[in-house]
Amino acid sequence: MTQIDLLEETSPDRVIECFWEIVPPLWGRVRDHIRQTASERFGITVEQFHILRHVYSGCSSVSGLAEAKGISRPAISQAVDMLVAKDLVTRSQSAADRRFVHLQLTDAGRLLLESLFQETRDWMRLHLERLSPSEMAQAVQGMQAIQAAFKSEL
Amino acid sequence: MTQIDLLEETSPDRVIECFWEIVPPLWGRVRDHIRQTASERFGITVEQFHILRHVYSGCSSVSGLAEAKGISRPAISQAVDMLVAKDLVTRSQSAADRRFVHLQLTDAGRLLLESLFQETRDWMRLHLERLSPSEMAQAVQGMQAIQAAFKSEL
DNA sequence: ACATATTAGTTAACATTGTTAATCATTAAC
DNA sequence: GTTAATGATTAACAATGTTAACTAATATGT
Numbered sequence: 001m002t003q004i005d006l007l008e009e010t011s012p013d014r015v016i017e018c019f020w021e022i023v024p025p026l027w028g029r030v031r032d033h034i035r036q037t038a039s040e041r042f043g044i045t046v047e048q049f050h051i052l053r054h055v056y057s058g059c060s061s062v063s064g065l066a067e068a069k070g071i072s073r074p075a076i077s078q079a080v081d082m083l084v085a086k087d088l089v090t091r092s093q094s095a096a097d098r099r100f101v102h103l104q105l106t107d108a109g110r111l112l113l114e115s116l117f118q119e120t121r122d123w124m125r126l127h128l129e130r131l132s133p134s135e136m137a138q139a140v141q142g143m144q145a146i147q148a149a150f151k152s153e154l
Numbered sequence: 155m156t157q158i159d160l161l162e163e164t165s166p167d168r169v170i171e172c173f174w175e176i177v178p179p180l181w182g183r184v185r186d187h188i189r190q191t192a193s194e195r196f197g198i199t200v201e202q203f204h205i206l207r208h209v210y211s212g213c214s215s216v217s218g219l220a221e222a223k224g225i226s227r228p229a230i231s232q233a234v235d236m237l238v239a240k241d242l243v244t245r246s247q248s249a250a251d252r253r254f255v256h257l258q259l260t261d262a263g264r265l266l267l268e269s270l271f272q273e274t275r276d277w278m279r280l281h282l283e284r285l286s287p288s289e290m291a292q293a294v295q296g297m298q299a300i301q302a303a304f305k306s307e308l
Numbered sequence: 309a310c311a312t313a314t315t316a317g318t319t320a321a322c323a324t325t326g327t328t329a330a331t332c333a334t335t336a337a338c
Numbered sequence: 339g340t341t342a343a344t345g346a347t348t349a350a351c352a353a354t355g356t357t358a359a360c361t362a363a364t365a366t367g368t
Contacts, residue, residue: 010287012279018294019278022301027181029304032224047354050178062317070186075355077318099316099363124173125166127303133164135299140172142296145289147176149281150183201325216346229326231347253334253345 015146030124037119042112044086051079052105052113055089060103088112169300184278191273196266198240205233206259206267209243214257242266 035046044052054068062080066073080103083089088109094100105113131139189200198206208222216234220227234257237243242263248254259267285293 010290012282012285012290013275015282015285015290015293016275016278018297022297023177023181026300026304027177028224045353063315070182071354072356073317074319074357078354097316097364101317121167121170124170128166128169128300131166131169131299131303135302136164136166136169138292139169139296139299139303142293142299143172143176145285145293145296146180146282148289149285149293150180199324217344225325226327227346228328228348232325251335251345255346
């Protein structure tokens, strides 16, 4: 690797170029795979999956979900209607502050989500197994570096 | 780092865990930033931006765009209507096979896209500049490793 | 303590954006 | 040369997002 290459390899612009070449298509493929299995095997949409995922990971209020997903509260409220109708989520009034609606996965919801996680994980593992241990370590460290860069605002 | 940690760090499941923790939120933030500037400063939506982006990078047919974006041809056709109305894209019948509609960016379209690229690049650079050269190299290598893993089907 | 403001969530009306089915024009195939 | 297949569009419609208006509960200020 020449001096010039090294410089290019370590410039922010190189990282950005790389990001645009790799991340959107990758995320698209993962999303497509989830869309397909979520719809075919579990009868939910990707959006519904993402909401379940957030509830699963501790986001239990409508506002919290809206904030996390970057969409409006009414949109969440409507989406939750669907999830409640499908018996994947329950609404209950918070005792501490009765304005809050506490969202919880039902057993069916948790089971569905864990199955879908498992399925996705299996599919991703199939690809990632092709990497050597050092490549896997690179992947983890690389993602963590980017995470750190975008950690705080500004 | 203990033996156990090393093993965990280099398992496919560790990469997957890391992926889910980092990629969706990161992509969400980038998308949000683009949504905001694209709307405020350029009067287009993110979806329109992505279509422009694909045309810019050589995808010049409706079917190609539909394939690339994973949505139906009619959806692309409608979106292109908007872009033509905004004078960002032109349609023209292909001479070789007159069924094909050849899509091209107008000067305004190319200018808009390049400005938006520039803006996004500046914003991302602001974050990525905080990384050390070696962290940047890690980021690039990590993304490339993941790209390689997901390169082909299966 | 009581009127006012704020906050969480929902409802309603509507815009956007996707889908499928049907159609037109053009090219390929038998 | 008729029939089939392909690229794109149109039309009708479903899903999902938005804002504005509303309800209920809690906080605030005098």
